[in-house]
Amino acid sequence: MKSFRADYVFPVYADPIKNGIVTVDDVGKIISVTDSSNPPNGPIENVSGIICPGFVNTHCHIELSHLKNKIKTGGGLVSFIKEVQAFRNSDEQQVAGAIEKADQEMYNNGIVAVGDISNTNLSIPVKAKSKLYYHTFVETFGFLPQNAADVFDKATALLSEFKPQSVSVTPHAPYSVSKELFKLIRKHSEEGHNLISIHNQECEDENKFYRYKLGGFLDLYQYFGIDISFFKPQARNSVQSVIPLLTNKQKVLLVHNTCTNLKDIYFIKRFDRKVNFCFCPNANMYIEGKLPKIELFVDQGFNITLGTDSLASNDSLCILSEMRVIQKKFPALSTERLIKWGTLNGAEFLGIDDEKGSLQVGKIPGLNLITGLDGLKITPESKVKKLI
Structure with a gap:
C-alpha cells in the first residue's frame, strides 16, 4: 500500500479535504480517502498541492x-x-x-x-x-x-x-x-x-x-x-x-x-x-x-x-x-x-x-498531483505529476 498526504485532496464526488490522505494498493485501487485526524497505518508520503483523480x-x-x-x-x-x-x-x-x-x-x-x-x-x-x-x-x-x-x-x-x-x-x-x-x-x-x-x-x-x-x-x-x-x-x-x-x-x-x-x-x-x-x-x-x-x-x-x-x-x-x-x-x-x-x-x-473519475474506495482512477497553485487557483506555473 501507498499513502499520500496533500494540502488538499479532491475526491470529486465529495467536497475537497484539507490535509487529506489517499491510500492505494499496489495496482492503484483506492483503499481509503481521509483527513489527517484519521491517518492510515504505515508510512505516508507528504506532497504539496492538490491530489485528484486521473x-x-x-x-x-x-x-x-x-x-x-x-x-x-x-x-x-x-x-x-x-x-x-x-x-x-x-x-x-x-x-x-x-x-x-x-x-x-x-x-x-x-x-x-x-x-x-x-x-x-x-x-x-x-x-x-x-x-x-x-x-x-x-x-x-x-x-x-x-x-x-x-x-x-x-x-x-x-x-x-x-x-x-x-x-x-x-x-x-x-x-x-x-x-x-x-x-x-x-x-x-x-x-x-x-x-x-x-x-x-x-x-x-x-x-x-x-x-x-x-x-x-x-x-x-x-x-x-x-x-x-x-x-x-x-x-x-x-x-x-x-x-x-x-x-x-x-x-x-x-x-x-x-x-x-x-x-x-x-x-x-x-x-x-x-x-x-x-x-x-x-x-x-x-x-x-x-x-x-x-x-x-x-x-x-x-x-x-x-x-x-x-x-x-x-x-x-x-x-x-x-x-x-x-x-x-x-x-x-x-x-x-x-x-x-x-x-x-x-x-x-x-x-x-x-x-475512473473520482477517488472512491474500490475504484482505480489514477492519482494526479497538481502543483504551482495560487491558493486553489491554477497559474502559469501549475504542473501535473502522475503519482499512480
Whole structure:
C-alpha cells in the first residue's frame, strides 16, 4: 500500500479535504480517502498541492499527432480543414510513431482515459497495448445524400477492425454529414450501444452556411469539388438543424461549441436528447483565436467535459493546460469545478465512472498531483505529476 498526504485532496464526488490522505494498493485501487485526524497505518508520503483523480480527455485525434507544428495558427477552420486534408496521405510509419509518442505524452500528463476520433485503423496497435482506456469514435464524412450508404458501410467495416476495443460510429460535423447519413447512424445507434461525438459550431461560418448558405464553407465544398446545389438554407443555426436527427437512446457529445449561443442551448433543452458538451479551449485559440462563451453553459443541467483536440491544433495533450486557459478567461470557474469537468464528468460520458473519475474506495482512477497553485487557483506555473 501507498499513502499520500496533500494540502488538499479532491475526491470529486465529495467536497475537497484539507490535509487529506489517499491510500492505494499496489495496482492503484483506492483503499481509503481521509483527513489527517484519521491517518492510515504505515508510512505516508507528504506532497504539496492538490491530489485528484486521473484526467479524462473526451476529445482527441491521436492519428493527427504527426501534424504538430505543421499547420499555421489563427487561419480559421476552413483553412485548417484544407491543410489537414493535404497531409492525409503522410507516411504511415511516421504517423504510427507520432501516435505512440502522443499516447505516452497523455499518460505522462496524468490522462487515464480518452475519447478518440479515428478515420483510419492506424491507431489500433497503440490502443491495444496502451496503459490508457480508449473509446474510439469512427468518424463519418459524407455531405452528398447519394453517398450515405457507402460511407456508412465503410465506417462499420472500420468499426469491426477496432473490435473488441470500445468503439462506435459517429458523424463528423453538421456541415459534413447529410441527413441521409445522420439517419443511418441514428438507426445503428438505436440497435445497440453507440456513443456519439460531433464537432459543433466551431466557427461562425458553420452557422452562416446553415442559416443563409453563405460564408467560407461554400469555398470549402468548391475546393473539394462537392456540388451542394441540393442544399437549402435552414434559417437556423447548425446545431438546431441536426439535434432532431440524433438518437435519444445514446449519449451525445457536442464538441467545441465555439459559436453556440443561448438560443441554441435553450433549443437543445427542448429536445429529449442525452447531450453532453466538451470544451477544447487551446484548439479553439489555435484555429479561430476565440473561446466559447463557457459561462452560458454552466448550471444549465448539462454534463460538461474537457478535451485536447489534436496536436495539429494544440501544443500539447494536457487537460491541466485546458483548465488553465478556461480559468484565466473565466476566473469565476473554480478549480474544483474544472477538475470535475476533467475527471468524473468525462468518465460518466464514456461510461467508465465505475472505475475512473473520482477517488472512491474500490475504484482505480489514477492519482494526479497538481502543483504551482495560487491558493486553489491554477497559474502559469501549475504542473501535473502522475503519482499512480
